[in-house]
Amino acid sequence: MKRIEIYIGLSVFALSAKSQVKESRPNVIYIIMDDLGYGDIGCYGSEKIETPNIDRLYKDGISFTQHYTGSPVSAPARCVLMTGMHSGHAQIRANDEMAYRGAIMNYDSMYVHPGLEGQYPLKAHTMTLGRMMQQAGYVTGCFGKWGLGAPGTEGTPNKQGFDSFYGYNCQRQAHSYYPAFLYKNEDRVYLANKVLDPHKTKLDAGADPRDEAAYAKFSQKEYANDLIFDELISFVGQNRKKPFFLMWTTPLPHVSLQAPEKWVKYYVGKFGDEAPYIGKAGYMPCRYPHATYAAMISYFDEQIGKLIEKLKKERLYDNTVIMFTSDNGPTFNGGSDSPWFDSGGPFRSEYGWGKCFVHEGGIRIPAIVTWPGKIKPSTQSDHICGFQDVMPTLADIANIACPETDGISFLPALFGETERQKEHEYLYWEYPDPTIGLKAIRMGKWKGIVNNIRKGNSTMELYDLESDLREEHDVAAEHPDIVRKLTRLMEKSHTEPENPKFRF
Numbered sequence: 001m002k003r004i005e006i007y008i009g010l011s012v013f014a015l016s017a018k019s020q021v022k023e024s025r026p027n028v029i030y031i032i033m034d035d036l037g038y039g040d041i042g043c044y045g046s047e048k049i050e051t052p053n054i055d056r057l058y059k060d061g062i063s064f065t066q067h068y069t070g071s072p073v074s075a076p077a078r079c080v081l082m083t084g085m086h087s088g089h090a091q092i093r094a095n096d097e098m099a100y101r102g103a104i105m106n107y108d109s110m111y112v113h114p115g116l117e118g119q120y121p122l123k124a125h126t127m128t129l130g131r132m133m134q135q136a137g138y139v140t141g142c143f144g145k146w147g148l149g150a151p152g153t154e155g156t157p158n159k160q161g162f163d164s165f166y167g168y169n170c171q172r173q174a175h176s177y178y179p180a181f182l183y184k185n186e187d188r189v190y191l192a193n194k195v196l197d198p199h200k201t202k203l204d205a206g207a208d209p210r211d212e213a214a215y216a217k218f219s220q221k222e223y224a225n226d227l228i229f230d231e232l233i234s235f236v237g238q239n240r241k242k243p244f245f246l247m248w249t250t251p252l253p254h255v256s257l258q259a260p261e262k263w264v265k266y267y268v269g270k271f272g273d274e275a276p277y278i279g280k281a282g283y284m285p286c287r288y289p290h291a292t293y294a295a296m297i298s299y300f301d302e303q304i305g306k307l308i309e310k311l312k313k314e315r316l317y318d319n320t321v322i323m324f325t326s327d328n329g330p331t332f333n334g335g336s337d338s339p340w341f342d343s344g345g346p347f348r349s350e351y352g353w354g355k356c357f358v359h360e361g362g363i364r365i366p367a368i369v370t371w372p373g374k375i376k377p378s379t380q381s382d383h384i385c386g387f388q389d390v391m392p393t394l395a396d397i398a399n400i401a402c403p404e405t406d407g408i409s410f411l412p413a414l415f416g417e418t419e420r421q422k423e424h425e426y427l428y429w430e431y432p433d434p435t436i437g438l439k440a441i442r443m444g445k446w447k448g449i450v451n452n453i454r455k456g457n458s459t460m461e462l463y464d465l466e467s468d469l470r471e472e473h474d475v476a477a478e479h480p481d482i483v484r485k486l487t488r489l490m491e492k493s494h495t496e497p498e499n500p501k502f503r504f
Contacts, residue, residue: 024319025137025138025243025398025399026243026319026320026321026371026397027243027244027245027246027316027319027320027321028133028138028244028245028246028320028321028323028394028397028398029246029248029307029320029321029322029323030129030245030246030247030248030323030325030390031248031250031304031322031323031324031325032078032081032144032247032248032249032250032324032325032326032327033250033252033253033297033300033324033325033326033327034074034145034174034249034250034251034252034253034254034326034327035253035254035255035326035327035328035329035330035331035336035355036252036253036297036326036327036330036365036366037326037329037330037338037341037343037344037345037349037354037361038326038329038343038344038345038346038347038349038361038364038365038366039341039342039343039344039345039346039349040253040297040330040341040343040366041054041055041297041301041366042054042055043055043058043059043063043366043368044063044345044366045342045345045346046341046342047342048271048294048341048342049294049297049298049341050294050298050301051297051298051301052301052305053301053302053304053305053308054301054304054324054368056305056308057304057322057324057368057370058368058378059377059378060370060372060377060378061322061368061369061370061371061375061377061379062368062369062370062375062376062379062380062381062413062414062416063366063367063368063379063380063381064366064367064368064369064380064381064382064383064385064413065380065381065382066364066382066383066384066385067325067364067365067366067367067385067386068363068364068365068384068385068386068387068427068429068442069081069325069326069327069328069329069363069364069365069386069387070086070087070090070386070387070388070429071087071093071094071328071363071429071431072328072329072355072356072357072358072362072363072429072431072438073094073095073328073355073356073431074095074145074147074171074327074328075092075094075095075096075119075120075147075148075171076090076092076093076094076095076431077327077328077387078092078147078148078249078327079091079092079093079122079148080386080387080388081129081327081387081388081390082122082126082128082129082130082148082160083122083126083127083128083391083405084388084389084390084391084392084402084403084405084406084407085388085405085406086386086388086406086427086428086429086493087428087429087430087431088428088429088430088493088494088495089406089493089495090497091122091123091126091497091498091499092119092120092122092148092499092502093430093431093432093497093499093502094431094432094433094434094501094502095119095147095171096119096120096499096501096502097119097120097172098118098119098120098150101115101116102116103116104116104172105172105199106197107173107180107195107196107197107198108195108197110170110172110173111180111181111195114151114152114188115150115151115152117150117151117169117170117172117173118147118149118150118151118153118155118169118170119147119148119149119150119170119171120149120150120155120499120501121148121149121150121153121154121155121156122148122149122154122155122160123154123155124154124159126160127403128160128161129161129245129247129390129391129394130142130157130160130161130162130245130247131160131161132161132391132394132395132400132402132403133161133245133394133398134161134162134163134245135161135400136398136400137243138242138243138244138245138398139163139164139239139242139243139244139245140161140162140163140164140244140245140246140247141162141163141164141165141232141235141239141244141245141246141247142157142162142164142165142167142246142247142249143164143165143166143167143228143229143231143232143235143246143247143248143249144167144168144228144247144248144249144250144251145167145168145171145174145249145250145251146165146167146168146169146170146249147168147169147170147171147174148160149169150169150170151169151170151183151186156169156186157169157185158185158186162247164185164231164235165183165184165185166182166183166184166185166189166227166228166231166232167182167183167224167228167231167249168182168183168224168251169183174224174251174254175198175199175254175255175256175283176196176198176256176258176284177223177224177225177251177256177258177259178191178193178196178218178219178220178221178222178223178224178258179191179193179224180193180194180195182224182227182228184231191221191222191224191227192220192221192222193220193221193222194220196217196218196220196284198256198283198284199282199283201217201218201284202278202279202285203215203278203279203285204217209276209278209285209287210276210287212287214287215285215286215287218256218258218284218285218286219258219261223258223260224251225250225251225252225299225300225303228250229303229306229307232246232248232307233306233307233310236307236310236311236314236316237310237314240314240316245394248307250300252296252297252299252300253293253296253297253300254331255282255283255284255331255333255334255335255336256283256284256286256334257277257283257284257286257289257292257293257296257334257335257336258284258286258292258296259292259295259296259299260295260299263294263295263296263298263299263302264288264291264292264295266291266295266298267288267290267291267292267294267295267298268288268291270291270294271288271290271291271294274288274289274290274291275289276288276289277289277334277335279335281333281334281335282333282334283333283334283335284334285335286335289335289336289337290337290340290341292335293335293336293337293341294341304324317372318372318373319372320371320372321369321370321371321397322368322369322370322371323367323368323369323390324366324367324368324369325365325366325367325368326365326366327365328355328362328363328365329343329344329347329349329354329355329357329361329362329363329364329365330343330344330349330354330355330361331354331355332350332351332354332355332356338350338354344360344361346469346470347359347360347361347364347469347470347471348360348361348470348471348472349361349362353471356431356433357438358429358431358438358439358440358449359449359471360447360465360469360470360471363429363440369414371414374414374415375414375415376415376416379416381413381418383410383413383418383421383423384423384424384427384442385408385410385413385424386407386427388405388406388407389407389408389409389410390407391403391405391407392405392407392408392409393407393409393410393411393414395409396409396411397411408422408423408424409422425443426441426442426443426444426486426489427441427442428440428441428489428490428493429441430493430494432454432501432502432503432504433454434454434501435454436451436452436453436454436455437452437453437454437455437504438450438451438453439453439490439494441486441489441490441493442465443485443486443489445464445465445466446462446463446464446465446479446482446486447462447463447464447465447471448460448461448462448463448482448483448486448487448490449461449463449471450490453504454504459476460476460483460486460487461474461476462474462475462476462479462482462483462486463475
């Protein structure tokens with residue numbers, strides 16, 4: 001694909017929108033949840049999970065109905081977001097745990113040897129969102145989960161444009177919300193929690209799975225999300241007199257299912273008793289899996305409300321852009337139950353259709369943007385956009401030149417200037433899963449998918465998203481010309497990655 005260059009100040013489509021951002025540089029807060037489904041929040045249709053603060057953002061700003069992640073799993077999705085390059089051009093295209101290092105899944109070993117933590121790193125000097133905003137004069141902070149470079153590599157947050165970092169460096173460590181340590185910048189911060197392997201720690205032999213006391217060992221002293229939030233709030237207070245760019249990359253509601261007791265009790269009262277999850281589909285057991293999943297989301301929603309209160313107290317809210325989204329669709333393991341919650345909303349989200357897959361349930365995500373006085377409240381956009389578009393959009397918001405990306409700024413869409421909004425010819429995804437291998441492309445109403453590439457399949461499925469949002473009717477045989485065109489565009493969009501694990 002010919003990469004799109006955004007020339008700030010020269011692009012005719014952006015002139016009107018850009019004139020609205022020259023007055024003062026706004027703070028920017030980008031909130032990304034982990035494995036949150038399109039239908040997991042109230043304003044996007046959830047009838048079971050309460051999210052009043054996210055719903056308030058929805059009412060105060062603009063929501064997107066056709067916003068896409070960069071990949072159906074965490075690290076590559078975040079790489080697309082951070083760099084503006086789609087997954088056919090991105091440095092990181094799958095979760096590479098770098099298993100050659102040794103016992104990377106042994107949590108006791110990781111505790112002793114930090115060199116076993118973390119994922120495949122971004123290269124040194126990569127132009128990330130953090131680096132772009134840092135060079136523009138913003139103070140930059142990232143709080144939550146990283147996953148784009150192990151400790152000691154060039155891919156850590158502080159080496160990729162973030163002045164401050166607090167949270168999990170390693171995605172595997174984020175499988176427990178009571179970790180033995182987190183990171184503050186490049187240094188470990190040890191917590192008052194024991195090392196528990198989230199994949200091997202089960203109920204004690206003979207324990208009654210319906211007895212709440214049997215689950216006591218899974219809740220320890222320090223809940224990581226509380227600590228991350230405290231650091232984030234401190235960052236806002238410390239930088240209230242400077243323009244700041246804050247990425248809140250919470251691991252919630254990724255499994256394991258662990259949430260504060262207050263919220264779990266609330267949803268037990270709402271949902272009633274339920275069958276326990278004893279760990280058969282991976283991750284830690286949970287006495288009330290439905291209640292706990294909902295609790296994780298409502299707990300985070302409560303934190304968003306507290307952040308908004310802080311911004312208003314510091315008189316920052318009116319000059320702050322807030323973006324809210326998810327990294328991919330809902331998961332299928334660890335006691336989660338996306339069909340019960342209808343987490344995919346209008347899309348299918350059970351195994352094979354949500355996270356790890358390139359159907360709409362795996363890659364179409366909620367997206368909300370607020371900017372008081374700039375964005376008209378309670379508006380909705382059907383503009384087709386994705387993670388690769390965030391970098392050029394933030395460049396426009398900060399009134400700076402954007403590096404070369406695969407993206408198109410959606411700033412005109414934010415201001416309702418649909419006639420000035422440039423559109424993608426198509427969007428492209430590839431996910432070199434080690435056992436399956438997937439590619440997808442969307443051009444207008446047409447969605448092409450190639451599954452099981454690693455098993456030798458090259459046949460494209462074709463769906464008409466205008467009439468078939470759930471992608472249940474393959475119409476490839478009826479439209480061979482469309483299939484041929486999408487196949488050519490797929491081939492054009494793929495470049496050979498440096499990492500052999502990402503090749504297929």
